[in-house]
Amino acid sequence: MDFNTFFDGLGTELISILIGLCVTGGGCFWYYKNGKVSQKQKASKNAKQRQEVKSSSKKNVSQRQEAGDNSEQTQIG
Numbered sequence: 356m357d358f359n360t361f362f363d364g365l366g367t368e369l370i371s372i373l374i375g376l377c378v379t380g381g382g383c384f385w386y387y388k389n390g391k392v393s394q395k396q397k398a399s400k401n402a403k404q405r406q407e408v409k410s411s412s413k414k415n416v417s418q419r420q421e422a423g424d425n426s427e428q429t430q431i432g
Contacts, residue, residue, distance in 0.1 A: 393418075
């Protein structure tokens, strides 16, 4: 086995793996930053529910609450 041919292209392969990881990480960060927030709550009678999205800029926010009689519900988005 010739070690010179074994290491040919190893540096290029490592660089392409690093670039791929950076691009994939950037895509995941973009999706997290511009992704969507979905919240659902369901309760029975006499319940208190509160939903709040603290960082909703550039995100698609969806909130849904269901409750029975004499319930209090608050949604902040």
